[in-house]
Amino acid sequence: MDKKLNHTRTTEQVILQAAEAEFLEKGYANAKMLSIAQRAGVAHSMLHYYYRSKENLFQVIFRQKMQAMLPAYDELSKEELPFEDILRKLRDARDRLLWPQSPKMPYFVLTEVLANPQNRGMLLHMIEDTIMQHLPFLKERLENEIAEGNIRPISMADFFMLLIAIDASSLSAINICRDIPGLGSETAARLQTTYREHNMQLILDALRP
Amino acid sequence: MDKKLNHTRTTEQVILQAAEAEFLEKGYANAKMLSIAQRAGVAHSMLHYYYRSKENLFQVIFRQKMQAMLPAYDELSKEELPFEDILRKLRDARDRLLWPQSPKMPYFVLTEVLANPQNRGMLLHMIEDTIMQHLPFLKERLENEIAEGNIRPISMADFFMLLIAIDASSLSAINICRDIPGLGSETAARLQTTYREHNMQLILDALRP
DNA sequence: ATTATCTATAGATCTATAGATAATGC
DNA sequence: ATTATCTATAGATCTATAGATAATGC
Numbered sequence: 001m002d003k004k005l006n007h008t009r010t011t012e013q014v015i016l017q018a019a020e021a022e023f024l025e026k027g028y029a030n031a032k033m034l035s036i037a038q039r040a041g042v043a044h045s046m047l048h049y050y051y052r053s054k055e056n057l058f059q060v061i062f063r064q065k066m067q068a069m070l071p072a073y074d075e076l077s078k079e080e081l082p083f084e085d086i087l088r089k090l091r092d093a094r095d096r097l098l099w100p101q102s103p104k105m106p107y108f109v110l111t112e113v114l115a116n117p118q119n120r121g122m123l124l125h126m127i128e129d130t131i132m133q134h135l136p137f138l139k140e141r142l143e144n145e146i147a148e149g150n151i152r153p154i155s156m157a158d159f160f161m162l163l164i165a166i167d168a169s170s171l172s173a174i175n176i177c178r179d180i181p182g183l184g185s186e187t188a189a190r191l192q193t194t195y196r197e198h199n200m201q202l203i204l205d206a207l208r209p
Numbered sequence: 210m211d212k213k214l215n216h217t218r219t220t221e222q223v224i225l226q227a228a229e230a231e232f233l234e235k236g237y238a239n240a241k242m243l244s245i246a247q248r249a250g251v252a253h254s255m256l257h258y259y260y261r262s263k264e265n266l267f268q269v270i271f272r273q274k275m276q277a278m279l280p281a282y283d284e285l286s287k288e289e290l291p292f293e294d295i296l297r298k299l300r301d302a303r304d305r306l307l308w309p310q311s312p313k314m315p316y317f318v319l320t321e322v323l324a325n326p327q328n329r330g331m332l333l334h335m336i337e338d339t340i341m342q343h344l345p346f347l348k349e350r351l352e353n354e355i356a357e358g359n360i361r362p363i364s365m366a367d368f369f370m371l372l373i374a375i376d377a378s379s380l381s382a383i384n385i386c387r388d389i390p391g392l393g394s395e396t397a398a399r400l401q402t403t404y405r406e407h408n409m410q411l412i413l414d415a416l417r418p
Numbered sequence: 419a420t421t422a423t424c425t426a427t428a429g430a431t432c433t434a435t436a437g438a439t440a441a442t443g444c
Numbered sequence: 445a446t447t448a449t450c451t452a453t454a455g456a457t458c459t460a461t462a463g464a465t466a467a468t469g470c
Contacts, residue, residue: 154391182363
């Protein structure tokens with residue numbers, strides 16, 4: 001039993017992990033199937049056996065990331081919070097579950113997904129698939145705020161794009177500053193705190209009717 | 210004479226422009242020499258004839274951009290401004306001369322140069338070649354501020370990296386917001402104003418001893 | 419004579435698949 | 445019998461260069 005579980009996990013999942021590392025490190029275009037196979041220690045034909053194509057392999061990984069965040073978002077439905085606090089909690093969930101995977105994640109999301117119109121469509125599609133279907137209370141809450149005139153009319157997907165765009169870009173800046181010899185990680189940590197407040201202001205500002 | 214000037218400009222420069230567009234649109238890895246040649250309307254062997262390799266073609270373009278900003282920076286030496294105002298003027302010069310080339314420029318700088326350690330070395334090298342050599346007064350000024358204990362010890366190159374990192378990432382966020390249907394360009398413009406102030410705070414914060 | 423341009427192609431990848439072989443489940 | 449894995453290779457690019465041909469400068 002242990003053996004079987006181990007077996008079905010091994011190759012299929014090892015490929016997934018190797019691919020994630022490769023995609024994050026090199027970006028989609030520069031990631032190579034042969035290189036992923038080498039990282040995973042399997043013949044590269046296995047990547048196609050399990051995931052058919054490079055494009056599909058990428059989407060499987062991305063979809064998994066999005067779905068990993070759903071439970072954290074789900075907790076939000078239990079409390080009756082002011083909208084601003086919901087924004088904070090959404091951010092915190094993402095800061096815990098999505099970004100820490102790797103410092104390269106923010107750039108990746110920023111450039112491969114947000115900045116590229118083609119991939120952005122894919123993100124929107126996944127947001128609909130996962131977040132919007134599983135979090136009806138969030139959608140309701142957003143529509144409520146719009147109806148009350150507190151924020152401008154905006155779709156749930158666009159609303160999520162805004163949150164991700166602001167935070168991904170600030171995290172990119174922070175990560176670069178961490179690597180600057182003259183600054184270091186203490187400064188990066190201080191920047192992070194400052195960004196947290198400013199970003200919230202920027203988001204509310206953008207949502208203002 | 211007109212004919213000659215036109216002629217020596219044509220192919221060599223047309224390639225440069227086509228390459229710039231291609232690099233900005235697709236990123237270095239995804240930019241293709243054949244595609245650049247097609248944009249320029251020349252045989253692709255011409256790219257190698259004039260610029261030898263893809264790598265070199267890229268560097269020529271990037272070096273040109275940096276040098277195009279030098280005159281604007283030069284003006285700063287004439288006035289005796291507070292350090293914070295110098296920061297503002299540096300930002301304004303960049304906002305006028307570097308970013309407007311294309312909305313994709315900020316992502317490009319962020320990911321191809323700042324986020325990639327290998328290319329970052331190239332940026333540092335170019336900063337030394339151009340800015341640091343041509344703007345001794347700025348270096349002096351920075352060292353003065355450090356000596357007086359107003360800002361932490363930091364090299365000129367690292368100082369520039371900080372400025373570029375903060376601004377490139379905020380511009381990336383702004384450009385994405387501009388494309389979000391629920392927000393639009395008025396919101397993007399409002400964001401830009403808010404970011405301008407916040408970024409200045411963030412930079413001063415990071416430079417604080 | 420020198421400089422610019424084109425055609426053709428070498429040589430190196432990369433994605434994807436076909437077909438053979440080994441492992442696993444009934 | 446089915447599922448997993450490997451080897452070998454097709455087919456499509458891509459960068460770069462060699463060699464022929466046209467344009468330009470003395």
